[in-house]
Amino acid sequence: KRDLSKAWLEITGDSFIVKVKPCDSSAEAAYYAAKYSGKAVHNGVENDPEMLDEAITALKGRRLHTCFGNWSLPDTVDDVSPDDWRAIGTLRSVIQRSLGGDLAARGILDFLTGGDSCDTERSDRPARGP
Numbered sequence: 001k002r003d004l005s006k007a008w009l010e011i012t013g014d015s016f017i018v019k020v021k022p023c024d025s026s027a028e029a030a031y032y033a034a035k036y037s038g039k040a041v042h043n044g045v046e047n048d049p050e051m052l053d054e055a056i057t058a059l060k061g062r063r064l065h066t067c068f069g070n071w072s073l074p075d076t077v078d079d080v081s082p083d084d085w086r087a088i089g090t091l092r093s094v095i096q097r098s099l100g101g102d103l104a105a106r107g108i109l110d111f112l113t114g115g116d117s118c119d120t121e122r123s124d125r126p127a128r129g130p
Contacts, residue, residue, distance in 0.1 A: 014092055 001020050009016040023029040045051045097105035
């Protein structure tokens with residue numbers, strides 16, 4: 001898993017998270033892989049062959065992301081002001097700082113993933129890495 005994680009980081013440049021699990025059939029493996037590739041696409045797309053073809057063509061080679069935990073898109077652009085933001089680094093750097101024992105970075109990751117950064121047992125340990 002460590003070698004796969006390292007290879008994935010080299011390929012993507014910013015992601016080291018991999019999940020390896022046994023599959024009982026090729027159909028199960030295909031389903032598992034496909035469910036992640038379609039998560040950034042609207043739920044109705046997979047039921048419309050023309051829309052699915054268009055999405056596959058348009059998204060080929062693109063890296064997509066979705067919001068999770070406490071991350072969410074603002075209701076309107078008026079809800080966001082550049083003065084409201086403070087750069088803290090890339091997600092990768094925050095993870096690395098957390099792995100190094102930085103409690104502020106741990107709190108940021110807890111908040112973003114829906115964890116409770118006030119929980120002493122959780123916030124005293126660094127985030128899990130690859």
